[in-house]
Amino acid sequence: MRKDLIETWKKRINQLRREEKRFINLNPIQRGGILSPEARKILDEFADGYSLCDWCTGSLYELKRPPVLEFLEDLASFLGTDVGRVVTRCREAKYIIFKTLAEPGDVIVVDGLAHYSTFLAAEAAGLKVVQVEHSGYPSFELKLEEYQRRIEEIKRTYRKPPALVLLTHADPTYGNLGDVKKVSKICREEDIPFVLNAAYTAGVMPVDCKELGVDLLVSSGHKSWAASGPIGILAMRREYAAKVLRRSSSFPKKELAVMGCPVLGLPLVTLMASFPYVMERVKSWESELEKTRYLVNKLEEIQGTIQLGVKPKQHHLIHMESKGFEQVSKRVKERGYFLYHELKERGVVGILPGRSKHFKLSVYGLEWGEVKRVAEVFQEIAKKYGVM
Amino acid sequence: MRKDLIETWKKRINQLRREEKRFINLNPIQRGGILSPEARKILDEFADGYSLCDWCTGSLYELKRPPVLEFLEDLASFLGTDVGRVVTRCREAKYIIFKTLAEPGDVIVVDGLAHYSTFLAAEAAGLKVVQVEHSGYPSFELKLEEYQRRIEEIKRTYRKPPALVLLTHADPTYGNLGDVKKVSKICREEDIPFVLNAAYTAGVMPVDCKELGVDLLVSSGHKSWAASGPIGILAMRREYAAKVLRRSSSFPKKELAVMGCPVLGLPLVTLMASFPYVMERVKSWESELEKTRYLVNKLEEIQGTIQLGVKPKQHHLIHMESKGFEQVSKRVKERGYFLYHELKERGVVGILPGRSKHFKLSVYGLEWGEVKRVAEVFQEIAKKYGVM
Numbered sequence: 001m002r003k004d005l006i007e008t009w010k011k012r013i014n015q016l017r018r019e020e021k022r023f024i025n026l027n028p029i030q031r032g033g034i035l036s037p038e039a040r041k042i043l044d045e046f047a048d049g050y051s052l053c054d055w056c057t058g059s060l061y062e063l064k065r066p067p068v069l070e071f072l073e074d075l076a077s078f079l080g081t082d083v084g085r086v087v088t089r090c091r092e093a094k095y096i097i098f099k100t101l102a103e104p105g106d107v108i109v110v111d112g113l114a115h116y117s118t119f120l121a122a123e124a125a126g127l128k129v130v131q132v133e134h135s136g137y138p139s140f141e142l143k144l145e146e147y148q149r150r151i152e153e154i155k156r157t158y159r160k161p162p163a164l165v166l167l168t169h170a171d172p173t174y175g176n177l178g179d180v181k182k183v184s185k186i187c188r189e190e191d192i193p194f195v196l197n198a199a200y201t202a203g204v205m206p207v208d209c210k211e212l213g214v215d216l217l218v219s220s221g222h223k224s225w226a227a228s229g230p231i232g233i234l235a236m237r238r239e240y241a242a243k244v245l246r247r248s249s250s251f252p253k254k255e256l257a258v259m260g261c262p263v264l265g266l267p268l269v270t271l272m273a274s275f276p277y278v279m280e281r282v283k284s285w286e287s288e289l290e291k292t293r294y295l296v297n298k299l300e301e302i303q304g305t306i307q308l309g310v311k312p313k314q315h316h317l318i319h320m321e322s323k324g325f326e327q328v329s330k331r332v333k334e335r336g337y338f339l340y341h342e343l344k345e346r347g348v349v350g351i352l353p354g355r356s357k358h359f360k361l362s363v364y365g366l367e368w369g370e371v372k373r374v375a376e377v378f379q380e381i382a383k384k385y386g387v388m
Numbered sequence: 389m390r391k392d393l394i395e396t397w398k399k400r401i402n403q404l405r406r407e408e409k410r411f412i413n414l415n416p417i418q419r420g421g422i423l424s425p426e427a428r429k430i431l432d433e434f435a436d437g438y439s440l441c442d443w444c445t446g447s448l449y450e451l452k453r454p455p456v457l458e459f460l461e462d463l464a465s466f467l468g469t470d471v472g473r474v475v476t477r478c479r480e481a482k483y484i485i486f487k488t489l490a491e492p493g494d495v496i497v498v499d500g501l502a503h504y505s506t507f508l509a510a511e512a513a514g515l516k517v518v519q520v521e522h523s524g525y526p527s528f529e530l531k532l533e534e535y536q537r538r539i540e541e542i543k544r545t546y547r548k549p550p551a552l553v554l555l556t557h558a559d560p561t562y563g564n565l566g567d568v569k570k571v572s573k574i575c576r577e578e579d580i581p582f583v584l585n586a587a588y589t590a591g592v593m594p595v596d597c598k599e600l601g602v603d604l605l606v607s608s609g610h611k612s613w614a615a616s617g618p619i620g621i622l623a624m625r626r627e628y629a630a631k632v633l634r635r636s637s638s639f640p641k642k643e644l645a646v647m648g649c650p651v652l653g654l655p656l657v658t659l660m661a662s663f664p665y666v667m668e669r670v671k672s673w674e675s676e677l678e679k680t681r682y683l684v685n686k687l688e689e690i691q692g693t694i695q696l697g698v699k700p701k702q703h704h705l706i707h708m709e710s711k712g713f714e715q716v717s718k719r720v721k722e723r724g725y726f727l728y729h730e731l732k733e734r735g736v737v738g739i740l741p742g743r744s745k746h747f748k749l750s751v752y753g754l755e756w757g758e759v760k761r762v763a764e765v766f767q768e769i770a771k772k773y774g775v776m
Contacts, residue, residue: 033437049421
C-alpha cells in the first residue's frame with residue numbers, strides 16, 4: 001500500500017460532491033430513477049451494510065420485516081404476472097433466464113435494437129444470437145413480423161426452434177416502443193418462451209404481462225422504478241418458476257441462479273419505498289408523452305433538426321439529429337462541446353459532452369414549466385448561433 | 389393489479405422504519421458494514437438511480453469523476469495486489485473466478501468451513517467441490533495440511549490437479565482465522581491458483597495479498613468495508629486478469645464475466661467515501677481483538693458457557709455455546725426467545741431471536757464503554773435467571 005493513500009483519499013472524498021444534482025438533468029437513463037420523496041426519507045435508516053437483515057430467518061424472499069415477501073407478490077401482481085424477484089441488475093435477470101431456459105450453443109432471437117447488455121448476457125451464457133432487422137434511417141422501426149421468419153430459419157438450420165425470443169420494449173437508442181402483442185402471438189403459436197426487456201418501460205408506463213402475452217419480464221429499478229442503483233426485476237408466469245428459480249441441491253432454501261439473497265440494502269428498500277409512487281405515476285403516462293412530443297416539436301423548429309425513430313413519440317427517450325448544431329460545431333472553437341456548455345450555463349445537463357449532431361434526451365417527470373424552459377433553452381442557443 | 393395495492397403500500401411504507409437502528413447491534417454481519425461518517429454525508433447526493441453516471445464515457449472502470457478509475461487502482465494497492473474490481477456481491481466475485489478459471493465438471497478444493505455462498509457459486513458454475521476437514525468440537529480448527537492430501541487425491545482420481553483452491557480467511561460460523569501462508573505455499577508449489585475469501589477480514593483487518601501469497605481475493609463491501617449493500621470486491625495478480633476479466637467479443641470495452649458495469653450508485657459511492665476510514669481502521673485490529681477477548685472472558689463466567697472455535701480469538705466473530713442459557717430456555721415460557729427479549733429490553737439486539745444455547749455475536753467497532761456494557765448486560769441476565 002502506498003504511504004500517502006489515506007491522505008490522498010481524504011482529499012478526494014470532497015470531490016465526490018455532485019454539482020450536476022442542482023441542474024435539470026435530461027439524460028434519459030436518469031429521469032426514471034430519481035427517488036420518490038418517500039424513498040429519500042428512508043436513506044439513512046437502511047444505509048448500513050446489512051441493515052435489511054435484522055429479521056432475516058434464512059432467505060430474503062421470505063422476509064416479513066421489512067415486508068419483502070409481500071412486496072414480491074405485489075410486484076408480480078402490478079406487472080400482471082405470477083412470480084416476482086429482485087436481482088442485482090436487469091442484465092443479471094436476462095442472464096439468469098438465458099442460463100436456465102437455454103443450453104450453451106442454443107440460439108435465441110432478439111430485436112436488432114436490443115441493449116448491449118442483452119448481447120453480453122447471451123455471450124456470457126454461451127448462446128448464439130439471431131437479430132430481427134429494423135427499417136433503418138430515420139425511423140429505425142423494427143420489422144416485428146420478421147420474428148416469424150427468423151424462427152422458421154432457425155428451425156430449418158438447427159432442427160429445433162430457438163430456446164427463447166426476446167423483445168426490447170423500448171429500445172435504448174431511439175426510444176421506439178415495440179408492439180409486444182405482435183411478437184407474443186408468434187411465440188405463443190410456436191410455443192417458444194417470450195421475454196420482454198422492460199428496462200425502460202415497466203415503472204414509468206403501464207405494463208401488463210397477461211394482457212401483452214409476456215412469459216418472462218425483466219426490468220431495471222434504477223432506470224425506471226425511482227430506486228437507488230443497482231437493482232433488477234425478474235418476473236414470470238408460474239410455469240417458468242420451477243426452471244428459472246430452481247433451488248440449490250445443497251442449500252434447498254436458496255435459489256441457485258441468483259445464488260441466495262441477490263440484493264439488499266438501499267437498492268431494495270428504495271424500490272419498496274417508491275412502489276406506491278411508481279404505481280401512481282404510470283397512470284400519467286399519456287401526459288408524459290404529451291411533454292415529450294411538445295419538446296420534439298420545439299426542437300424540430302431548429303434548422304436541420306429532426307427526431308429520429310418512430311413518430312409521434314410513444315416513449316420518453318428522444319433521439320434528435322441536428323444538422324444545424326453540427327454546422328455550429330464545425331465553426332466554433334469548442335467543437336461539439338459548445339452545446340454541452342451552453343446548456344449547462346442555462347441550468348441544463350445530461351446531453352453527453354461533445355455531442356451536437358446526435359443527442360438523446362428526456363423530460364420524463366419534469367413539470368410543464370421545466371419542459372417549456374428546456375425547449376426555450378435549446379431555441380435560445382440555436383438563435384445565438386444563427387441556426388433558428 | 390389488485391385495486392387496493394397503492395393504498396396498502398402507502399401504509400406499509402411507514403413500517404419500513406428500523407427501530408433496531410437505535411440499539412447496540414451485535415450481529416457479526418452488521419458490525420463491519422456500518423457506514424463511516426463520510427459515507428453517510430454523501431447518501432442524498434448519489435441516491436438517485438444512475439447518479440454516478442453523469443460523466444460516464446462508456447465504462448464504469450474508466451470513470452474519472454467520481455474517481456472510480458483511481459479508486460480501483462488504490463484498492464488493489466491497499467490489498468497488496470495488482471488489479472481491483474467492484475462487483476455486485478462477494479459471491480458474484482467467486483462465481484466469476486470459478487467460471488473463468490475452471491470448466492464445468494472441474495474439481496476445486498475449499499475449506500470445510502466455507503460460507504454457503506461458496507458452494508452455491510461452485511454449483512452455479514458446474515464445479516465439483518472437495519472439502520478440507522476441521523477438527524470438530526469445540527475448536528473446529530481447519531486441518532490446513534490436508535489441502536496437500538486433497539490435491540494429491542484429485543490428481544490421482546481425475547489425472548489433473550484441481551482448477552483452483554479456496555480458503556475462507558475467517559469462517560462465518562466460528563470466526564476462526566485461517567493460516568493463509570500455509571495454504572498459499574502448497575498452491576504455489578503445485579502451481580494451482582489460490583483464492584482467498586476475505587469477506588469477513590479485508591476492510592476490518594490488514595490483508596496483504598503479496599505477503600500472504602494470494603493470487604485472487606474476494607471480499608464484501610457491505611460486510612467489512614463500511615459500505616451500503618450490496619457490493620463485492622474482486623482483486624487479483626496481473627497474470628490472472630487476462631482470463632478473469634476477458635473482454636466481450638462483441639463489445640470490446642466491456643468485461644464479459646461482469647457483463648459491463650457491475651455496480652453503481654450508493655454501494656460504490658459509500659465504499660469509496662469510506663475508503664480512508666477503512667484504511668485507518670485496519671491499523672486498530674489488535675485493539676479490536678482485545679475487546680473481543682474481553683467479552684469472551686466475561687461471557688465464559690456464565691454457567692456452562694464456553695467460546696467455540698480457536699482460542700484466543702483472532703477474529704471479531706464470536707460463537708458461544710451456553711448450556712446455562714439453554715437450561716433457562718427449558719423452564720421459561722418464552723423458551724429460547726427469552727435471551728433476545730432480555731437483551732432488547734437492555735438496548736442490545738443482533739442475537740438471532742430464539743437462540744440461547746448457541747449464538748454468534750461481535751463487538752467490532754464499539755467503544756470500550758459499550759463493550760463493557762454488553763458484557764454487563766449478559767451477566768445481568770445470567771444472574772436474573774440464576775446461571776451465574
